Amino acid sequence: MVNNLLTINLLELETEKNLMKEYSxxxxxxxxxxxxxxxxxxxPIKVSATVSKKQEQTYLIEGLVETQLKLPCDRCLSLNTLEVKELFKKQVLVTNQEIDLKEEDSEGFYRIPIGRLPLKELLQEAIEFSIPSKFLCQKNCLGLCYNCGTNLNDGQCGCDKNDVDPRLAVLKKYYDKKK
Incomplete structure (x- = not known):
């Protein structure tokens, strides 16, 4: 099961001679x-990670997540591919308290209970960081016609550009005065 695969037992490092282990x-x-x-x-999502013990109950996880995503363009909604190659690096502190891994403490550590490091949250964060805040199919995407919804990258639709949504008529008057 995928959920079990995405958990690293940090206590395994206690038995390793070099206190470092690679995962793939x-x-x-x-x-x-x-x-x-x-x-x-x-x-598929490819993950490679190295976990090393730094101090008593303190570990460092470094890795790379690679995949390809299909996302809609923020202007024209056409589906496009985004190549993901995102590095991640986190310090982990093993504690006896049950704490959500998503919360980072003031010292920059993620606190986890009983030495079991769930990778799901780290991978989710790495993938989310790789997605731009404005994902466009092309740099000069024209978007959709505000009147009929035609994708303007495929060609003009023939709608009258002077037709304005009545709710936005006040803004049109404002911008016409500025010209």
């Missing part, structure tokens, strides 16, 4: 526990 995962795109808002995965 491939998460099937259909069984992904990672959620992409308004999109999905084209390829």
């Amino acid at each position: 995962y491939t998460i099937p795109k259909k069984n992904s526990v990672i959620i992409v808002p308004n999109g999905g995965f084209i390829e």
Whole structure:
């Protein structure tokens, strides 16, 4: 099961001589526990990570997540591919308290209970950071016609550009005065 694969037992490092271990995962795109808002995965998610013990109960996880996403353009809504290659790095503190991994404390540590590091939240965060705040199919995307909804990248629609939504007529008058 994918959920069990995405948990690293940090106590295994206690038995390792060099106190460092490498992990590699491939998460099937259909069984992904990672959620992409308004999109999905084209390829499986490939994760490579190194966990090393730094001090008593303190670990460092560094890794790379790679995949391809299918996302809608923020202007014209056409689906496009986004290549994801995102590095992640977190310090982890093992504690006896049950604390949500999503919350980072004031010293920059993620606190986890009983030495079991769930990767799901780290991968979710890395993938979300790789998605631009404004994802466009092309730099000069024309978007959709505000009147009929035609994708203007495919050609003009023939709508009268002087037709203004009555709710926005006040703004049109304002901008006409500025010209």
